[in-house]
Amino acid sequence: MSSPLIPPRFLFRYSIPLKQRTPLWSGGELDDSYRLPNLLELDGVKPYAEVLGAWSSEGLMFAARVGGKSQPAWCRETRPDESDGLRVWIDTRDTHNIHRASRFCHHFVILPSGAGRMMDDPVVEQQLINRAKEHAKPVRPGLIQARRQKRVDGYNLETFIPAGALTGWDPSEHPKLGFTYAIVDRELGNQTLNCPNEFSYHDDPSLWATLELTA
Numbered sequence: 001m002s003s004p005l006i007p008p009r010f011l012f013r014y015s016i017p018l019k020q021r022t023p024l025w026s027g028g029e030l031d032d033s034y035r036l037p038n039l040l041e042l043d044g045v046k047p048y049a050e051v052l053g054a055w056s057s058e059g060l061m062f063a064a065r066v067g068g069k070s071q072p073a074w075c076r077e078t079r080p081d082e083s084d085g086l087r088v089w090i091d092t093r094d095t096h097n098i099h100r101a102s103r104f105c106h107h108f109v110i111l112p113s114g115a116g117r118m119m120d121d122p123v124v125e126q127q128l129i130n131r132a133k134e135h136a137k138p139v140r141p142g143l144i145q146a147r148r149q150k151r152v153d154g155y156n157l158e159t160f161i162p163a164g165a166l167t168g169w170d171p172s173e174h175p176k177l178g179f180t181y182a183i184v185d186r187e188l189g190n191q192t193l194n195c196p197n198e199f200s201y202h203d204d205p206s207l208w209a210t211l212e213l214t215a
Contacts, residue, residue, distance in 0.1 A: 025160035075114030085111035091178030092168035101132035122146035
């Protein structure tokens with residue numbers, strides 16, 4: 001049977017609840033109740049990673065559990081675009097009728113390693129979004145945090161993106177966020193949330209899903 005021209009998960013617009021958690025970052029790792037749906041299964045593909053998320057007035061927290069690897073993640077602080085790890089895109093206005101990013105759109109790269117003397121420390125970097133009409137305000141180095149736990153077959157990676165790193169962050173007035181993610185892995189390939197790799201989710205906010213900030 002031939003593959004469909006348009007992958008099934010691309011046929012729908014998704015609104016995903018994101019649970020509140022207090023305290024956020026200092027509360028330890030996220031449990032399974034914070035897991036985001038694996039939409040890749042709609043395409044008949046088994047995902048190799050789980051992604052979790054939570055929010056509070058402090059900001060946002062995301063985690064990636066990557067398994068099934070036989071090789072270490074390839075990460076370089078000086079080459080984040082080519083490195084294995086988690087990428088997240090966030091629009092604090094959840095605007096789906098624009099194809100070029102606004103100043104409320106953000107792109108963060110989180111790597112499980114690649115920094116430090118032994119190149120064993122996580123890396124977090126804010127990146128500009130291609131073709132953006134305006135860019136989000138620059139984030140002070142060290143503001144976004146990350147921690148990593150090694151696994152025999154991969155890694156667990158968590159990041160905390162505080163409110164101060166998110167232009168337009170206001171959960172009371174804007175309780176919905178535009179959101180998508182990609183996990184990049186040289187060994188296993190790329191895993192994305194709602195938009196297949198061949199589509200331009202990297203710079204088109206209209207292709208992102210919605211996160212609803214729930215209690």
